[in-house]
Amino acid sequence: MSSGTEVKARSEKVRIARAAGLVSAMTLVSRVLGLVREVVFAALIGAGYHSDAFRIGFRIPNLLRDLFAEGALSAAFVPTYARTQKEGGREAAFALANRVLTLLAALLGGLIVAAIVLAWPVVSALAPGFDDEPGKAALTVLLTRVMMPFLLLVSFAAVAMGMLNAEERFGIPALSPALFNLVAIVWAALLWGLGLPIEQVVIGWALGTMLGGLAQFLVQVPSLRRLGWRFRPEWAPGDPGLLRIARLMAPATAGLAAVEVNIFVNSIFASREAGAVSWLDYAFRLLYLPVGLFGVALGTIATAGLARRAAEGDMDGLRNTLRQSLSMLAYLTVPATVGLMVLGVPVVRLLYERGRFTPADTQATAAALLLYSLGLVGYTGVKVLAPAFYALGRPRVPLLASVSAVATNLLAILLLHGTLGFRAIALGTALGSLVNAGLLVGLFEKRVGGLFGHGLFRPIARMALAAAAMGGLAWLSAAGLERLVGTRGLGAQLATGLVPVVAGVGLYVLLTHALRVGEADVVWRIVRDRLRPAQ
Numbered sequence: 001m002s003s004g005t006e007v008k009a010r011s012e013k014v015r016i017a018r019a020a021g022l023v024s025a026m027t028l029v030s031r032v033l034g035l036v037r038e039v040v041f042a043a044l045i046g047a048g049y050h051s052d053a054f055r056i057g058f059r060i061p062n063l064l065r066d067l068f069a070e071g072a073l074s075a076a077f078v079p080t081y082a083r084t085q086k087e088g089g090r091e092a093a094f095a096l097a098n099r100v101l102t103l104l105a106a107l108l109g110g111l112i113v114a115a116i117v118l119a120w121p122v123v124s125a126l127a128p129g130f131d132d133e134p135g136k137a138a139l140t141v142l143l144t145r146v147m148m149p150f151l152l153l154v155s156f157a158a159v160a161m162g163m164l165n166a167e168e169r170f171g172i173p174a175l176s177p178a179l180f181n182l183v184a185i186v187w188a189a190l191l192w193g194l195g196l197p198i199e200q201v202v203i204g205w206a207l208g209t210m211l212g213g214l215a216q217f218l219v220q221v222p223s224l225r226r227l228g229w230r231f232r233p234e235w236a237p238g239d240p241g242l243l244r245i246a247r248l249m250a251p252a253t254a255g256l257a258a259v260e261v262n263i264f265v266n267s268i269f270a271s272r273e274a275g276a277v278s279w280l281d282y283a284f285r286l287l288y289l290p291v292g293l294f295g296v297a298l299g300t301i302a303t304a305g306l307a308r309r310a311a312e313g314d315m316d317g318l319r320n321t322l323r324q325s326l327s328m329l330a331y332l333t334v335p336a337t338v339g340l341m342v343l344g345v346p347v348v349r350l351l352y353e354r355g356r357f358t359p360a361d362t363q364a365t366a367a368a369l370l371l372y373s374l375g376l377v378g379y380t381g382v383k384v385l386a387p388a389f390y391a392l393g394r395p396r397v398p399l400l401a402s403v404s405a406v407a408t409n410l411l412a413i414l415l416l417h418g419t420l421g422f423r424a425i426a427l428g429t430a431l432g433s434l435v436n437a438g439l440l441v442g443l444f445e446k447r448v449g450g451l452f453g454h455g456l457f458r459p460i461a462r463m464a465l466a467a468a469a470m471g472g473l474a475w476l477s478a479a480g481l482e483r484l485v486g487t488r489g490l491g492a493q494l495a496t497g498l499v500p501v502v503a504g505v506g507l508y509v510l511l512t513h514a515l516r517v518g519e520a521d522v523v524w525r526i527v528r529d530r531l532r533p534a535q
Helices: 003-045 049-068 072-088 090-117 119-126 128-132 136-147 150-166 171-194 198-218 221-227 240-270 276-312 315-342 344-352 359-373 376-391 396-420 423-447 457-485 490-514 518-531
Strands: none
Touching: 003 049, 003 171, 003 198, 003 276, 003 344, 049 090, 049 119, 049 128, 049 136, 049 150, 049 198, 049 240, 049 276, 072 090, 072 150, 072 240, 072 276, 072 376, 090 119, 090 136, 090 150, 090 240, 119 128, 119 136, 119 240, 128 136, 128 240, 136 198, 150 171, 150 198, 150 221, 171 198, 240 276, 240 396, 240 423, 276 315, 276 344, 276 359, 276 376, 276 423, 315 344, 315 359, 315 376, 315 457, 315 490, 315 518, 344 359, 344 490, 359 423, 376 396, 376 423, 396 423, 457 490, 457 518, 490 518
16 A cells, blocks of 8 residues: 555544544434433333333334434435536535425325324234233333324434435434433423322323424534525426436345345244333343444445545545445444443343342343454444445345345344244344445445455454453453342442443543554543643
8 A cells, every 4th residue: 555545544544433423422412312212211111011002002112213214315315426526516405405395295294194093904914922911912002192293203314314414414314313312301300299190190201202303403403504505396206316216225225125124024923922022122122222333323424425426436545435434434333342242231231230120130131241242343334334335335135135134134033032932032033234334345345346455354353362361351250249249229220330441441541542543542542632732
């Protein structure tokens, strides 16, 4: 590699890391608030009858959101918006966004009405096990109908987020989910203060979810208006930009539909075991903390960069952006994987075990978290790898990888559910995510090239070595502290849940620096620059 190329690579790595650092900081606020929201939810509603009903009721609009808004639409909209802006200017890009919003309002409005009318058969198909507990299916239907309009609100928020990300304005979009969580927390405090029975609390929580979705959209509007955007309904289904988005969305939607089939099947099996829907959801929320902090942050930055470089025909720049993003992602997610596997019980206990959430719920949630964590690197890697193929106009590749992941998950569940119960669902999800990411890496190298042979694997091996040592220290310190202070009371839970994390992170940073892992120096320079007083 020439010196000029090395300088360019270092500059790109620092740019990606700095932008990802901003998004991660904003996302951290949202994820912390999200954890607070989950802690309050666990205390108020627990992990049984009412929690299961709420989570399935929310899952229905959430599945549609992932399918049509934050999934396929975002993946297709951002590169198309970037291309439209490059070819026609910002006004043309704004017009495209208005046409997308108008079309969404019409299509999703009809979909919401249909889902409200057909809520009973949908719930019966998604959670057949709920029929075994009197009233559980009826409560789930009611919650589904209350929360269906959330789909339209969050879809508008996703378009606004895509516009700002394409304009390389990452802060407010990353912070907008924090408003959703903040509204839920404030609403929960109100429900707590009113002293309502649990049946009314869970319905009230559903109403708070709607308010949170509205806040997530509205907080982004001022930033868009400062850029000059004004919403004007435009019905133009034949617009070339819309047709391009539709072409990109078709295979992307099929790929995401495969993932939704995955979730659908998971829900069917989980609904047959009381509490399993909630245990799996609580565990996945914890897994999503590093996914949101690292995978979504780097994926957001990479999507904009990859789309821009593909539009410019800069293939070397595209390869370099993807390579550096994957390297930084590995530096952050490899230790997170080990940490979640080793410290699952004390972390779950610290966060959730109070109110209606019992010690038995802690053990079940931690068991699911351990198995989910096996796929963390793959799950986050897809957030960076899939946008590369969308930017290149090859959306069928992520579709192939996604379908393969679903097949892997379904096979694992069918083979192991009789023995492992709900744990088979977590394991199948993890194995599927690894298959998904592995296929994307292999197919990118085969069809585009440029990932291998540039020092990608040697530093990752060093990261894994440092993470293994970190895991050993974290496990020993957690076990020692449990013998010393026990596990009852907030003080003991803080000690056993936080001290091993701090010790492990410190050791990992020191070891990766000593092993000369380049990402460690990049992260250290960013932290040092942010802490250094302004001259």
